[in-house]
Amino acid sequence: MCMVSRLFALTALFVILVRADPFYYGEGMESHNPQAQNLKLYGILHNKANINGGWIALNSNFLHQNKSFKLLQIQDSCVVIVEAQNPQSPQKLCYQKPILMRGL
Numbered sequence: 001m002c003m004v005s006r007l008f009a010l011t012a013l014f015v016i017l018v019r020a021d022p023f024y025y026g027e028g029m030e031s032h033n034p035q036a037q038n039l040k041l042y043g044i045l046h047n048k049a050n051i052n053g054g055w056i057a058l059n060s061n062f063l064h065q066n067k068s069f070k071l072l073q074i075q076d077s078c079v080v081i082v083e084a085q086n087p088q089s090p091q092k093l094c095y096q097k098p099i100l101m102r103g104l
Contacts, residue, residue, distance in 0.1 A: 039064055041079060041095045049079045
């Protein structure tokens with residue numbers, strides 16, 4: 001019986017680890033500009049950023065709520081984006097501390 005409970009515990013742990021999302025940072029994303037309030041930064045990997053679930057390359061344009069944005073700069077835990085209609089006003093989009101496993 002003890003072996004069965006250990007096997008069950010290991011199976012449950014395996015399932016949790018397989019379902020883990022290494023780019024999930026919670027719902028409390030921080031934005032310093034009202035135009036980018038619904039933009040969420042989920043992860044940064046080399047020269048790409050995961051914004052709202054899509055990987056955006058550095059210096060690429062992307063659409064959000066019928067507005068065009070451009071990814072200008074990637075920092076440690078933030079990215080700098082600019083709206084195409086207002087290029088003089090860059091916006092900083094950051095994530096908070098990482099949570100490696102969703103649902104725990």
